[in-house]
Amino acid sequence: MTLAATVGILATGPIPITTAAADTHGFLSPTGVEIAFLLVGLVTFGAAIVTVTTRQLVHAALWLVVTLGGLAVEYLLLTAEFIAWVQVLIYVGSVVVLLLFGLMLTRAPIGRSPDADSGNRWAALTVAVASAAALVWVVVDAFRTTWIDLDGPAAGSTEATGASLFQNWVLPFEALSVLLLAALVGAIVLSRKAKAGAATTAESTSAARSEKDPRTEKGSRSEKEGTR
Amino acid sequence: MHLAYPAVLSALLFCTGLYGVLARRNAILVLMSVELMLNAVNLNLVAFDVWLSKTAEETLHSGQALTLFTIAIAAAEIGIGLAIVLAVHRNRGTADIDKLRDTSERHDPDGPDSDALAAEQSGEAQKAEATA
Numbered sequence: 001m002t003l004a005a006t007v008g009i010l011a012t013g014p015i016p017i018t019t020a021a022a023d024t025h026g027f028l029s030p031t032g033v034e035i036a037f038l039l040v041g042l043v044t045f046g047a048a049i050v051t052v053t054t055r056q057l058v059h060a061a062l063w064l065v066v067t068l069g070g071l072a073v074e075y076l077l078l079t080a081e082f083i084a085w086v087q088v089l090i091y092v093g094s095v096v097v098l099l100l101f102g103l104m105l106t107r108a109p110i111g112r113s114p115d116a117d118s119g120n121r122w123a124a125l126t127v128a129v130a131s132a133a134a135l136v137w138v139v140v141d142a143f144r145t146t147w148i149d150l151d152g153p154a155a156g157s158t159e160a161t162g163a164s165l166f167q168n169w170v171l172p173f174e175a176l177s178v179l180l181l182a183a184l185v186g187a188i189v190l191s192r193k194a195k196a197g198a199a200t201t202a203e204s205t206s207a208a209r210s211e212k213d214p215r216t217e218k219g220s221r222s223e224k225e226g227t228r
Numbered sequence: 229m230h231l232a233y234p235a236v237l238s239a240l241l242f243c244t245g246l247y248g249v250l251a252r253r254n255a256i257l258v259l260m261s262v263e264l265m266l267n268a269v270n271l272n273l274v275a276f277d278v279w280l281s282k283t284a285e286e287t288l289h290s291g292q293a294l295t296l297f298t299i300a301i302a303a304a305e306i307g308i309g310l311a312i313v314l315a316v317h318r319n320r321g322t323a324d325i326d327k328l329r330d331t332s333e334r335h336d337p338d339g340p341d342s343d344a345l346a347a348e349q350s351g352e353a354q355k356a357e358a359t360a
Contacts, residue, residue, distance in 0.1 A: 034229050041237045048241055048264055052248030057257065064260050067241075071267050078234065080274045083295055087270075090299050095263060095306050102256045102310040106323045117251050118326055124250030132243035139235040146231040148275065149282040156278060156292055164289035165296065172293070176300050183304035190311035 033150060037077050044070030055116045057108040061099050068092050078148070080156030234275035242268035255313045255323045259306060266302045270295045 030038070047066035054060050068091040075084035154160070165173060241264055248261025277291025317323045 031229065034233060037229060037233050037237075041233065045237065045240055045244070048244040051264065052244055052252065052257075052261055057254060060257055060260060064263065067264065068267065071271060074234065074237070074271060075274055078229075078274055078278050080278060080292060080295075083270075083274055083292055083299075086296060086299055090303055091263070091267070095303060098306055098310055099256060099260060102259075102313060105314055106256065106317045108254070108256070113254075115253055115324070116257065118253040121251040124247050127250060128243045128247035131246060132240060135239035135243065136236050139239055140232050143231045143235055146279070148229045148231055148279045150229055150278070152282070155281040156274065156289075161289060161292050161296075164287065165293055168288055168290075169293040172297060176297055180300060180304055183308055187307045187311040190308070190315050 033077055037074060040070050040073045040077070044074065053117075055112045055114070056110075057103055057113060057116065058100070058110065061096055061103060064099070065092055065096050068096070075156075078156070079150055079154040080161075081154065082158045082161040083156055231275065231279055234271055238268040238271040238275070240268075241265075241271070253324055253326050255316070255325050256310070258325065259309050259313070262309075263302065263306065266298060270298055273298070 044067055047063045047070060051060050051063040051067060054063065068087065072084045072087040072092070075081070075087060245261045245264030245268060248264060249258055252258050252261060273291040273295045277289060277295075280286045280291070281289065313323055316328065320328070322328075
């Protein structure tokens, strides 16, 4: 509703407002934050491109670390510091570690693997470029005269995020903890189905999984003891 | 900061992840591309939340709360997804999603041998499941 209200204000507002905004902000005089955002964004986008095109599977996971770290820096530039540190902890700290575990447990080849890309990569490239062009065009056209005000108190400080999370979003938060527990149990059940050779798989999967969330660590440990 | 910068970056990252999902053959690389798409959505949510909290004085911080939920769900998703990929790799010996064609309706144009091969493969799969 607030988005609609803002858009309505922008749409019905007189033209001098937009020209005044353009006067104060200007397209050709970017601020320092914008330049930093642009540079880090270029690094992030380049690392993402390498992630989806490299033929060395382990290198793809390592370039994914660069992409996720760059996104954490972008969150910091947008004054969302809590999200940035959660991004570093969860994504760089555990998701990438899990992906590397998965690559090694499926015996990914070290070095170039010739069949990393499937046969329909040109169709995929066409779809991706077309959707990128459409999305960028629509987004730039829609938000040409919109600026984020980054001055004043940070919008995403830990205090603000925690207050809103535990005042307004408590019930989804608790539901999410149930979902994490269900995911933990599901991952263990899926992993321990096999016999001898896979006992190490189940153990390392649950060990990597216990790094993910400190709240579920205790349950995972006891489950691991149970499998032993 | 101009709002177009984070919006354009997240659109580009989303399309990069889309290309990865469509073009990659290894299941774990597909999972990595899905993570890229989720991160693009997160960047969009954070940027619009910061914009709305200043412009419309919206104090609910729904964008950041949803970003945290998305991160937690992505962590759960990657755990379950990797467990499934490992189970498939154990039963079939491959994590190549182009070779997992048991529910495919199209028959291979190789001749009558392909059916026997498929029956043999499914028999092997059943045996693997029975031993598992």
